[in-house]
Amino acid sequence: MKIIGFAALAVLIAGSAVAQQLAPSPTLDAVKARGHIECGVHLGLPGFSFANDKGEWSGLDVDYCKALAAAVLGDSTKVKYTPTSVQQRWPVLTSGQVDLLARNTTITFSRNATLGVNFQGINFYEGQTFVVRTKAKVAAVKDLADGTICVAAGSTEEKAAADWFRERNLKVTIINFQKNDDAISAYDQERCDAYTAGVGALAGQRIKFKDPAQHQILTEVISNDPQGPTTRWGDERWQLVVRWVLNAQIAAEALGVTSKNVDEMKKSTNAEVRRLLGVDGKFGDMMGISNDWAYNLIKQVGNYGESFERTVGMGSVLKLKRGQNELWTKGGLLFTPPFQ
Amino acid sequence: MTKVPWVETLRQRLFATWWDTAITLVCLYIVWRISVPLFHWLLLDANWSGTSREDCKSPGACWVFVRMRFGQFMYGQYPVPERWRVDLVGILLVMSVAALSWRRSLVIPALIVLPPLGVWLLHGGWGTGLRVVETREWGGLMLTLFLAIYAGLIAIPLGILLALGRRSRLPLIRFASVVFIEFWRGVPIITVIFLASLLLPLIMPTGFDVDRLARAVIGLAFVIAAYMAEAVRGGLQALPEGQTEAAQALGLGYWRIQRLIVLPQALRIALPAMTNEFIALFKNTTLVLIVSIFDLLGIAQAALADPAWVGMNMEAYVFAGAIYWFACFGLSQWSRLREKRLQVAHGR
Numbered sequence: 001m002k003i004i005g006f007a008a009l010a011v012l013i014a015g016s017a018v019a020q021q022l023a024p025s026p027t028l029d030a031v032k033a034r035g036h037i038e039c040g041v042h043l044g045l046p047g048f049s050f051a052n053d054k055g056e057w058s059g060l061d062v063d064y065c066k067a068l069a070a071a072v073l074g075d076s077t078k079v080k081y082t083p084t085s086v087q088q089r090w091p092v093l094t095s096g097q098v099d100l101l102a103r104n105t106t107i108t109f110s111r112n113a114t115l116g117v118n119f120q121g122i123n124f125y126e127g128q129t130f131v132v133r134t135k136a137k138v139a140a141v142k143d144l145a146d147g148t149i150c151v152a153a154g155s156t157e158e159k160a161a162a163d164w165f166r167e168r169n170l171k172v173t174i175i176n177f178q179k180n181d182d183a184i185s186a187y188d189q190e191r192c193d194a195y196t197a198g199v200g201a202l203a204g205q206r207i208k209f210k211d212p213a214q215h216q217i218l219t220e221v222i223s224n225d226p227q228g229p230t231t232r233w234g235d236e237r238w239q240l241v242v243r244w245v246l247n248a249q250i251a252a253e254a255l256g257v258t259s260k261n262v263d264e265m266k267k268s269t270n271a272e273v274r275r276l277l278g279v280d281g282k283f284g285d286m287m288g289i290s291n292d293w294a295y296n297l298i299k300q301v302g303n304y305g306e307s308f309e310r311t312v313g314m315g316s317v318l319k320l321k322r323g324q325n326e327l328w329t330k331g332g333l334l335f336t337p338p339f340q
Numbered sequence: 341m342t343k344v345p346w347v348e349t350l351r352q353r354l355f356a357t358w359w360d361t362a363i364t365l366v367c368l369y370i371v372w373r374i375s376v377p378l379f380h381w382l383l384l385d386a387n388w389s390g391t392s393r394e395d396c397k398s399p400g401a402c403w404v405f406v407r408m409r410f411g412q413f414m415y416g417q418y419p420v421p422e423r424w425r426v427d428l429v430g431i432l433l434v435m436s437v438a439a440l441s442w443r444r445s446l447v448i449p450a451l452i453v454l455p456p457l458g459v460w461l462l463h464g465g466w467g468t469g470l471r472v473v474e475t476r477e478w479g480g481l482m483l484t485l486f487l488a489i490y491a492g493l494i495a496i497p498l499g500i501l502l503a504l505g506r507r508s509r510l511p512l513i514r515f516a517s518v519v520f521i522e523f524w525r526g527v528p529i530i531t532v533i534f535l536a537s538l539l540l541p542l543i544m545p546t547g548f549d550v551d552r553l554a555r556a557v558i559g560l561a562f563v564i565a566a567y568m569a570e571a572v573r574g575g576l577q578a579l580p581e582g583q584t585e586a587a588q589a590l591g592l593g594y595w596r597i598q599r600l601i602v603l604p605q606a607l608r609i610a611l612p613a614m615t616n617e618f619i620a621l622f623k624n625t626t627l628v629l630i631v632s633i634f635d636l637l638g639i640a641q642a643a644l645a646d647p648a649w650v651g652m653n654m655e656a657y658v659f660a661g662a663i664y665w666f667a668c669f670g671l672s673q674w675s676r677l678r679e680k681r682l683q684v685a686h687g688r
Contacts, residue, residue, distance in 0.1 A: 042645075043632060043638075043641070043642060043645070044641065044642040044643075044644065044645025044646075045645055046645050046646070046647040046650050047647060049645075050642070050645035050646045050647070051412075051417070051642060051643075051646070052646055052648065053408050053409060053412070053646070053648070055412060055417045080476070082476070082632065083632040083634070083642070084632055085629070085630055085631070085632050087534065087630055088534070088537070088538055088630070088631055088632060091538040091539075091541075091542065092538070094542075095538065095541040095542045096541070097541060204645075204647070204650055207647060207650050207651070208650055208651035316647065317647045317648070318647055
């Protein structure tokens with residue numbers, strides 16, 4: 001017994017000595033050994049994760065996976081996507097079949113506290129909003145007062161919309177339909193002024209209308225459903241990498257670093273830019289990945305804004321406005337702690 | 341007045357009284373009202389040429405979508421340069437089915453050689469010199485057929501053994517068979533697939549990983565085997581006990597009695613029920629979508645998430661539905677043909 005005790009003590013001491021430099025990270029070691037990241041994505045959601053005619057994945061969440069691969073392995077193509085259904089997303093993550101989830105999943109307290117998963121930041125502020133006809137001159141949700149809204153009966157959206165207007169003493173007529181599709185087609189046939197759902201869902205829905213240009217999605221939201229990359233409990237160093245890759249995407253936009261100017265920006269005099277791009281400091285080394293991790297991800301995938309515009313924003317068919325997903329300096333909620 | 345035979349038949353069957361005439365006309369009107377717009381949507385007003393949704397200008401179906409996605413519907417994400425391997429396996433399958441129907445003696449060797457050969461070709465690696473194509477890249481119709489055929493290949497022999505086991509005189513074997521059948525028959529397929537794909541990795545030691553697709557195949561096979569066993573048992577029970585007794589009197593052993601006397605007759609009786617189970621299996625393969633394996637239906641749904649093709653729901657489901665229907669119809673026709681041939685053999 002004593003010998004085992006001494007051996008355990010020795011391992012403990014040796015372990016803590018290493019820990020002062022780098023905490024062990026089985027996930028990161030496994031990623032480097034197998035040479036690709038296993039990313040759990042949505043089965044198919046327009047703008048967020050989908051495969052095109054050639055079978056190539058793209059979307060906002062897929063872009064995050066690519067950025068992570070660029071940061072960790074130096075190559076944004078070294079990702080394998082595991083589409084996950086609603087039912088299997090948590091077990092797939094906690095059983096280790098994927099390294100992380102980057103799939104539209106709302107961050108909530110009870111999930112964080114009970115499912116053995118950690119949320120590493122927010123890459124999309126989802127929330128319930130309204131699609132209206134552009135000719136209706138509706139700029140904010142309160143402008144819908146005295147109007148009509150089509151909803152599916154008994155949905156969470158119906159309740160949230162009714163509550164929102166009641167709390168503000170505004171009158172609104174809510175028309176209930178059996179199914180979502182019925183509510184949508186009623187809106188399309190101008191039987192009501194608005195249809196309500198989450199931002200992401202409405203973006204996909206809007207392009208199904210006969211003339212999408214005649215409809216707009218309000219940027220104001222009446223619910224709070226943030227989404228972001230998710231890891232399982234344990235392996236703090238992997239969590240660190242996942243969290244700061246997202247922060248790097250946001251910081252790059254805030255600092256004006258894009259995929260096009262990233263090479264020039266290496267000569268920047270801004271201290272934070274220099275640290276981010278690995279010119280000064282050893283931020284990559286501290287996480288146990290290459291020091292030009294952020295350079296690689298910006299060069300290959302781009303900053304958050306580039307990614308947003310390309311996948312769901314104005315550069316895509318979805319044409320979503322930034323809204324809450326704008327930088328905190330520009331009136332949005334997107335925020336990153338400093339690279340210091 | 342000369343009577344044209346078919347006019348006369350029509351008159352007798354459809355226009356015998358004014359009441360019959362009214363019903364016939366109403367039915368004809370309904371059929372007309374449904375089929376004309378359908379025909380327009382499916383064919384006349386449909387869009388066939390082009391490469392994007394912008395090319396779909398007329399109000400009918402946008403078959404451009406199906407054409408552009410056809411490769412994925414058939415092969416999933418199977419890499420394009422390697423797709424000949426799937427075609428080759430398909431050709432081998434058709435040829436072996438054709439060959440087996442005139443050479444019965446080849447059935448057993450073929451069943452031992454061909455299925456591993458198929459997996460070997462599709463997967464690659466293992467000394468073939470072919471590029472490894474992971475099962476996660478498989479998809480579409482090819483995956484649907486793979487699931488149905490391989491689950492069927494396990495389920496049919498297992499089902500026969502279970503049916504024999506359930507009628508065995510040895511209590512242990514009988515008990516084990518009953519437990520197996522009742523357990524797998526009592527669990528919904530969707531639960532089995534879910535457990536096979538999610539629970540197994542949690543309880544298995546790390547590093548020991550059974551392929552995701554293999555787990556789904558085995559899960560499906562066990563459930564279908566339980567159903568097959570009951571279909572076969574129905575056939576076994578239809579045979580008079582005297583046949584077995586007569587064979588025993590001749591001095592035949594258990595396995596020879598089953599192989600030469602009981603099973604050939606029992607399977608002939610059970611064939612329609614077994615075909616039924618197999619068709620059910622074929623359609624149940626779509627349930628693997630719950631564990632994110634993209635079969636034909638799954639890949640069609642996934643295609644709808646591409647913003648370039650959002651809103652093509654009708655086209656996707658009509659196309660997938662048509663393929664399922666043709667496959668199932670083909671299967672039942674094949675089964676009826678077998679039944680007829682067996683009837684002829686029986687009559688002799």
